[in-house]
Amino acid sequence: xxxxxxxxxxxxxxxxxxxxxxxxxxxxxxxxxxxxxxxxxxxxxxxxxxxxxxxxxxxxxxxxxxxxxxxxxxxxxxxxxxxxxxxxxxxxxxxxxxxxxxxxxxxxxxxxxxxxxxxxxxxxxxxxxxxxxxxxxxxxxxxxxxxxxxxxxxxxxxxxxxxxxxxxxxxxxxxxxxxxxxxxxxxxxxxxxxxxxxxxxxxxxxxxxxxxxxxxxxxxxxxxxxxxxxxxxxxxxxxxxxxxxxxxxxxxxxxxxxxxxxxxxxxxxxxxxxxxxxxxxxxxxxxxxxxxxxxxxxxxxxxxxxxxxxxxxxxxxxxxxxxxxxxxxxxxxxxxxxxxxxxxxxxxxxxxxxxxxxxxxxxxxxxxxxxxxxxxxxxxxxxxxxxxxxxxxxxxxxxxxxxxxxxxxxxxxxxxxxxxxxxxxxxxxxxxxxxxxx
Amino acid sequence: xxxxxxxxxxxxxxxxxxxxxxxxxxxxxxxxxxxxxxxxxxxxxxxxxxxxxxxxxxxxxxxxxxxxxxxxxxxxxxxxxxxxxxxxxxxxxxxxxxxxxxxxxxxxxxxxxxxxxxxxxxxxxxxxxxxxxxxxxxxxxxxxxxxxxxxxxxxxxxxxxxxxxxxxxxxxxxxxxxxxxxxxxxxxxxxxxxxxxxxxxxxxxxxxxxxxxxxxxxxxxxxxxxxxxxxxxxxxxxxxxxxxxxxxxxxxxxxxxxxxxxxxxxxxxxxxxxxxxxxxxxxxxxxxxxxxxxxxxxxxxxxxxxxxxxxxxxxxxxxxxxxxxxxxxxxxxxxxxxxxxxxxxxxxxxxxxxxxxxxxxxxxxxxxxxxxxxxxxxxxxxxxxxxxxxxxxxxxxxxxxxxxxxxxxxxxxxxxxxxxxxxxxxxxxxxxxxxxxx
Numbered sequence: 117x118x119x120x121x122x123x124x125x126x127x128x129x130x131x132x133x134x135x136x137x138x139x140x141x142x143x144x145x146x147x148x149x150x151x152x153x154x155x156x157x158x159x160x161x162x163x164x165x166x167x168x169x170x171x172x173x174x175x176x177x178x179x180x181x182x183x184x185x186x187x188x189x190x191x192x193x194x195x196x197x198x199x200x201x202x203x204x205x206x207x208x209x210x211x212x213x214x215x216x217x218x219x220x221x222x223x224x225x226x227x228x229x230x231x232x233x234x235x236x237x238x239x240x241x242x243x244x245x246x247x248x249x250x251x252x253x254x255x256x257x258x259x260x261x262x263x264x265x266x267x268x269x270x271x272x273x274x275x276x277x278x279x280x281x282x283x284x285x286x287x288x289x290x291x292x293x294x295x296x297x298x299x300x301x302x303x304x305x306x307x308x309x310x311x312x313x314x315x316x317x318x319x320x321x322x323x324x325x326x327x328x329x330x331x332x333x334x335x336x337x338x339x340x341x342x343x344x345x346x347x348x349x350x351x352x353x354x355x356x357x358x359x360x361x362x363x364x365x366x367x368x369x370x371x372x373x374x375x376x377x378x379x380x381x382x383x384x385x386x387x388x389x390x391x392x393x394x395x396x397x398x399x400x401x402x403x404x405x406x407x408x409x410x411x412x413x414x415x416x417x418x419x420x421x422x423x424x425x426x427x428x429x430x431x432x433x434x435x436x437x438x439x440x441x442x443x444x445x446x447x448x449x450x451x452x453x454x455x456x457x458x459x460x461x462x463x464x465x466x467x468x469x470x471x472x473x474x475x476x477x478x479x480x481x482x483x484x485x486x487x488x489x490x491x492x493x494x495x496x497x498x499x500x501x502x503x504x505x506x507x508x509x510x511x512x513x514x515x516x517x518x519x520x521x522x523x524x525x526x527x528x529x530x531x532x533x534x535x536x537x538x539x540x541x542x543x544x545x546x547x548x549x550x551x552x553x554x
Numbered sequence: 555x556x557x558x559x560x561x562x563x564x565x566x567x568x569x570x571x572x573x574x575x576x577x578x579x580x581x582x583x584x585x586x587x588x589x590x591x592x593x594x595x596x597x598x599x600x601x602x603x604x605x606x607x608x609x610x611x612x613x614x615x616x617x618x619x620x621x622x623x624x625x626x627x628x629x630x631x632x633x634x635x636x637x638x639x640x641x642x643x644x645x646x647x648x649x650x651x652x653x654x655x656x657x658x659x660x661x662x663x664x665x666x667x668x669x670x671x672x673x674x675x676x677x678x679x680x681x682x683x684x685x686x687x688x689x690x691x692x693x694x695x696x697x698x699x700x701x702x703x704x705x706x707x708x709x710x711x712x713x714x715x716x717x718x719x720x721x722x723x724x725x726x727x728x729x730x731x732x733x734x735x736x737x738x739x740x741x742x743x744x745x746x747x748x749x750x751x752x753x754x755x756x757x758x759x760x761x762x763x764x765x766x767x768x769x770x771x772x773x774x775x776x777x778x779x780x781x782x783x784x785x786x787x788x789x790x791x792x793x794x795x796x797x798x799x800x801x802x803x804x805x806x807x808x809x810x811x812x813x814x815x816x817x818x819x820x821x822x823x824x825x826x827x828x829x830x831x832x833x834x835x836x837x838x839x840x841x842x843x844x845x846x847x848x849x850x851x852x853x854x855x856x857x858x859x860x861x862x863x864x865x866x867x868x869x870x871x872x873x874x875x876x877x878x879x880x881x882x883x884x885x886x887x888x889x890x891x892x893x894x895x896x897x898x899x900x901x902x903x904x905x906x907x908x909x910x911x912x913x914x915x916x917x918x919x920x921x922x923x924x925x926x927x928x929x930x931x932x933x934x935x936x937x938x939x940x941x942x943x944x945x946x947x948x949x950x951x952x953x954x955x956x957x958x959x960x961x962x963x964x965x966x967x968x969x970x971x972x973x974x975x976x977x978x979x980x981x982x983x984x985x986x987x988x989x990x991x992x
Contacts, residue, residue, distance in 0.1 A: 131847075132844075390877060392870065392873070392877065394867070394870055402863075404863075405900060406570075406860065406861060406862045406886070407863070407881050407883070408862065408863045408864075408865065409863070409864050409866070409874065409877050409878070411864070411867055411870040411871060411873065411874060411877075412866060412867030412869065412870030413854070413865060413866075413867060416851070416865070418863075418865050420863060422844065423844060424844045424845040424847065425840075425842075425844060425845070425846045425847070425856075425858060425863060426846075426847050426849070427846065427847070427848050427849070427851060427854070427856055428847070428848070428849035428851075429832070429849055429850030432832055432849040432850030433849060433850075435830070435849065436847065436849060439830065439847050439849075440847070442828075443845050445845070448844070460898040460899045460906065461898045461906075461908050461972065463908075463932045463933055463970060464933055465932065465933060465949060466932035466933070466970075468898065468906070468908075468932075468972050470899050470901075488950060490930050492928050492930075492974045492976075494901045494903065494904035494906075494974065494976065495901055495902055495903060495904070511904075511976065512926060512976050514954055516952055532901060532904075534899065534904075534906050534972070534974050536932065536972050538932060538949065
């Protein structure tokens with residue numbers, strides 16, 4: 117099976133666990149059998165591989181997510197990076213040509229496209245396989261998955277099928293409606309359009325060549341910025357007559373707010389947290405290393421990260437965005453392809469960071485113009501390269517780097533550093549990368 | 555006026571802002587005219603000095619509070635340090651002999667004793683002056699302040715006066731009663747015994763010599779540990795017949811739980827915090843440098859420090875102690891005589907600390923057996939002494955210290971360091987102090 121997972125933009129609705137860098141799909145909230153936690157991305161990927169160990173998975177995403185994806189899924193997964201945001205039609209075309217031109221998928225092999233972030237169970241992945249098989253038959257150009265509505269949502273577009281059969285021709289598409297309209301659609305047997313569909317690459321690439329002048333993936337990538345912003349629904353789906361919808365009645369939930377996210381959590385506490393017996397319907401998600409104690413609360417979510425602390429009535433939690441937009445704040449933690457970092461102290465002319473590198477990984481070779489840096493190794497072994505000079509390092513070693521000096525660190529084992537940045541203008545933008553020959 | 559402020563032990567009822575080192579009276583929660591915040595100790599001291607700029611204030615306290623007192627009140631204030639805990643009679647005798655033998659107060663000059671932590675207003679300090687004047691007259695041995703009860707509390711002992719006059723002889727003392735008994739006492743005109751009283755040192759020292767064999771302050775201090783634990787009420791107050799009570803009807807509140815403390819706060823937010831319009835009776839006290847956002851909460855206190863985060867219904871907040879006792883946690887922040895420190899990162903074999911020294915202050919000259927340390931200066935100027943070798947330091951300097959090496963730092967300006975402690979056994983107990991000759 118070929119799958120394109122659409123991994124959408126960052127958001128602040130799950131602040132402080134999501135931020136400008138970390139989208140909600142990377143928050144680790146689902147407990148594994150071994151007691152560790154996995155994110156929506158990891159959960160989705162694991163389920164796909166469980167159903168079909170040979171599945172070719174490509175994640176269509178923006179540049180900012182590549183580090184997190186590599187950190188959470190490893191280097192094996194295919195990533196189709198959008199050079200910039202150009203809506204779903206260009207993104208799906210880019211990912212499809214990535215599949216055929218880079219991953220060498222046969223243009224007649226079916227592809228399933230689905231968003232990475234709904235909360236689903238095993239039956240969903242079986243439905244994806246059915247969808248892929250339907251597309252493989254070749255008697256339709258597009259097969260959509262239509263979710264049986266559980267309430268008259270205003271958030272989704274609706275698909276009106278011709279029949280109530282499992283597989284039906286599509287009679288009509290409806291834009292996101294009002295609640296009253298949604299009720300009316302549902303009484304007519306309408307299904308939610310969740311943006312899940314299957315097709316043969318050949319079909320989508322033909323549509324693409326009608327609208328875009330390009331030769332192959334590499335050519336498309338290079339002119340991506342000049343493409344028109346247009347949705348796949350508008351450019352393709354709504355104009356297609358050879359189109360069917362496959363009905364799906366299993367669990368399919370958007371975990372876009374704290375209210376819905378906590379409903380999907382198996383436990384009430386993730387991280388260091390406790391509550392007394394007088395709490396009901398309380399969830400604690402704590403990514404800080406200090407304890408949280410909740411007493412006598414009801415219907416409340418408490419969520420803490422180095423970015424901040426949210427304490428919210430669950431219903432009200434969907435209204436946090438304008439508040440969070442007002443926090444003038446830099447990102448205090450992030451996953452990188454080589455590991456992760458966390459800001460632990462902000463001074464008037466300094467910033468102190470806990471930097472953790474995974475074994476075998478290394479930072480980019482880089483320099484800063486306006487700050488000096490000091491590394492104190494607190495755990496592990498590896499080596500540094502400072503202005504071309506290589507040096508083995510271990511816990512206890514101190515490395516000082518003046519502004520302008522080129523530096524990197526390579527982890528042999530898991531390697532933890534305390535990095536102290538010193539300067540009057542400390543900015544994430546003050547970073548210059550260089551090629552590095554090992 | 556001579557005042558002995560009893561500054562009692564640490565407590566966890568105001569966790570996470572109070573801990574094993576910081577007692578509630580040192581939490582800065584009262585807003586000053588200049589926008590900064592002051593603690594109960596600072597507020598009490600400021601009010602006393604406002605009423606009587608020449609007041610001699612002595613704080614009777616334990617060793618653990620000396621640094622905080624010096625940090626918050628400066629070096630001028632008298633401190634009578636109890637070498638260990640021996641209940642109120644030995645503590646008051648020690649402080650009284652400190653007044654006469656160290657501060658050279660005339661044994662016939664009246665002294666007022668009062669706890670440092672009730673929340674009071676200007677009229678209270680006027681009442682203290684009246685109390686002192688009454689004691690000065692010499693026609694009674696003890697004059698107590700009796701607070702007019704606002705509810706039938708089980709927390710206080712009660713004083714039954716002979717009359718309803720402002721000054722009355724004491725008819726009887728009653729131990730902490732049940733609510734029903736308290737109601738009965740109040741109907742008889744009883745007053746709360748808040749542990750506020752005045753006397754002439756000569757009187758208390760005579761009583762002391764009857765029970766304890768000692769010559770002066772220094773002798774008493776040296777044998778303090780051998781003294782019997784006995785309360786001042788039991789040893790003196792309840793046996794005295796020449797005793798009066800002065801009625802007080804002003805504000806006098808114990809701020810011992812989050813519920814009562816937040817009632818005394820003028821603002822609903824201290825530190826970095828925001829709440830939406832759907833919050834009511836919510837207080838945020840944030841000593842961390844990340845924002846707190848509260849949404850749709852009612853009757854809740856949110857309190858955060860490097861020790862942890864409390865989110866509690868206000869009524870329930872009085873029951874936190876057993877939970878907090880269960881947190882196996884070291885103290886993550888503290889005031890010292892020279893400034894303050896805050897743990898910012900805990901690793902497997904390391905601990906990273908933000909150390910801030912006040913201008914002109916310095917640490918003890920000390921060493922550690924089982925850890926190396928690295929200092930990175932992030933702000934200010936000063937000097938270090940490492941194994942006797944003196945060196946000027948400024949922002950950007952890095953100082954490495956192996957285990958066993960003696961070191962100190964002296965601040966010329968405000969001086970901020972990031973201290974990285976490195977070792978397999980990092981403990982606050984691993985500290986050896988040495989004399990240091992400048």
